[in-house]
Amino acid sequence: MKRIAIAAASIISLISSTLAGCTNVSRYSTNAIAQNQGEQNSQLRSLGVSLGDLGNPFFVAMAKGSESQARKIAGNDLKLSIVSSGFDLNQQFNQIENFVAADADLIILSAVDNKGIKPAIDNARRAGKTVIAVDAAVDAKVDATISSNNLQAGEIACEYIGDRLQGKGNVVILNSIPMDSVIQRVNGCQKALAKYPDIKILSKDQNAEGSRDGGLRVMSDLLTTFPKIDAVFATNDQSGVGADLAARQARRKEFFIVGVDGGPDAVKAMTTKDSLFAATAAQDPVGMAAKAVDVGNDILQGKRPSNPNILIPVKLVTQENISSYQGW
DSSP, X not given: OHHHHHHHHXXXXXXXXXXXXXXXXXXXXXXXXXXXXXXXXXXXXXXXXXXXXXXXHHHHHHHHXXXXXXXXHHGGGOEEEEEEOTTOHHHHXXXXXXXXXXXXXXXXXXXXXXXXTHHHHHHHHHTTOEEEEESSOOSXXXXXXXXXXXXXXXXHHHHHHHHHTTTEEEEEEEBOSOXXXXXXXXXXXXXXXXXXXXXXXXXXXXXXXXXXXXXXXXXXXXXXXOSOOOEEEESSHHHXXXXXXXXXXXXXXXXXXXXXXXXXXXXXXXXXXXXXXXXXXXXXXXXXXXXXXXXXXXXXXTOOOSSXXXXXXXXXXXXXXXXXXXXX
């Protein structure tokens, strides 16, 4: 079978300290995960982390948070691999299989597809691995899920929009890859805007792919389609920054943009003269990833959390309060 062949190739490549199948290994990857077959996993010795896209500052911050916390726990002898799936399900599937073949004690993943990744998670847990979902829930049995309160993120972002518009106007939602976190943000936004009967959502299904280029592309199309837009809710900051660029290129200034993440690009946009980027629901990716490592390490030692679904609150950062925001 193809997956058996992939796993076999992974074991061979480990001999040369290269984790096979993970073609987008980040600069945060260190030693390949050592094999510890037959040993009891009572402490953290080896960690595999599969994230969405390490070209995105949010996932870079998560990489830093997971590595920093894991090294605090396990020291420099920790065997660590942090890889980018590039939002590709097959890539992430192979990465998890490789972590299992390499006998990782703990696997942390930000799922590309909450349903499609289930077989890989099931296989890992059958192999006795501790698996933590981070950033987004998955449709699979995991040991714990650590995520931002994404419903809250959508709500506070769009409550800000509703209040600033004084309950009346045209809003577009820049959607993204249909991950659980994105779905929750859109649901939260729609819940908030439902309180304002005179606010009309012009578009909510266009996939900006969570990227600056995607935000530029989708927003450019929306600006052509709709002559009057009052506000934009971007489901992440990167697409919001792209929307800001599209507005400048089209010389449109009648609306403002609210994102989600609180990343450095949003901070830069919000402090730039003439930017339309007005606010962001700020997450804590460093703290979220560190919490995932802590919880995973506790589980390895037999200490399971009383609630395996842990939500990290978000906070609204605006142009008015950004001077007090520490960022990530």
